[in-house]
Amino acid sequence: MRGRGIGSALLAAGEELAAEGGRRVISAYTEHPASTLADSVSVIRARSGTAGLPAESRDVRFALRHGYQLGQVERSSELLLPLPRAREAGLASTAASATGYRAVSWLGHAPDDLLEPFAALKARMSTDIPQSGIAVDREEWTGERVRAQERELAERGEPLLVTAAECIDTGELAAYTEIAVPADGDKAEQYDTLVAMPHRGHRLGTLVKLQNIHELAHHAPHIHRLLTWNADENVPMLAINRAFGFQLHALTGHWQKTLE
Secondary structure, eight states: OTTSSHHHHHHHHHHHHHHHTTOOEEEEEEEEEGGGTTTOSSEEEOSSSSOEEETTOHHHHHHHHTTOEEEEEEEEEEEESSOOHHHHHHHHHHHTTOTTEEEEEEESSOOGGGHHHHHHHHHGGGTSSOOTTSOOOOOOOOHHHHHHHHHHHHHTTOOEEEEEEEETTTOOEEEEEEEEOOSSSSEEEEEEEEEOGGGTTSSHHHHHHHHHHHHHHHHOTTOOEEEEEEETTOHHHHHHHHHHTOEEEEEEEEEEEEOO
C-alpha cells in the first residue's frame, strides 16, 4: 500500500491535531538496523555526533520531504547476557572506585523514603542529557507521577528494575538506571540511565549498570539480551556501554519540525 499518499495523509492529520493542542514542535523517529548501514553511499548527519543515517532510506526521504530536520542520532545497542567472567571482574574493579556511594535497588516499587529524591533525579533526564540539536521540554516528576508509571508498567507486565547510587554522606541520589523486565521472552529494554551532573566522574554509571544487571540475573534469569539507547554524542555513556560489551543494534533518527 506504499506510494499512495497514505503516510503523508496520516502525518498531516497528526500535525493538525498537535497544533490544535497548542504544540508547535513535532518529534518523529526513524529506525535503521545495523545490517542496513554498511552499504550506504551517502548519509544525513545531525549537528552533533559522528553517526549518519542512509540518505537513500525511504524513511529518511519521507522525513525530509515533509519538512523534518535531523536533530539527533541515537545508538541502539545490544548486550548479550550473562557477562563473561573476565569482563565482569574488570567492571567490578571499576565500580569499586565509586567510593562514597552505595547502590540501592528495587523492583516495581521505589522505597517510600526514596520516592521524592528519585522523582527529582528523574526530572534531570530532560536537562542533564545531550540535546544539542533537538528541542526538549523540561519535565516535572513527582512521587505521584513515579507511582503512576510504576502501576502502568506493572499492569503491562514489565515492572521497572531500578538501581540508584546514593551519596553516603548526604543521602542524595546521584545516579540511576532502569530496566523494564518482561515476564517472558529473552529480551529486556534498559530505559533511563543518568548520572546527575554534580556527581559525574566517580564511575557511578558503571556502578549502577553493573548492579542492575546482577539484579536482573536474580529476578529474571530468562533474560539474555539487553537493549539500550544513547545519543550518538553522549561519549561518556557510550564508553561505559562498550566496556560492558554492548554492540551496535541500530541507529535511530530523532527528527523535528516546527509548525508554522
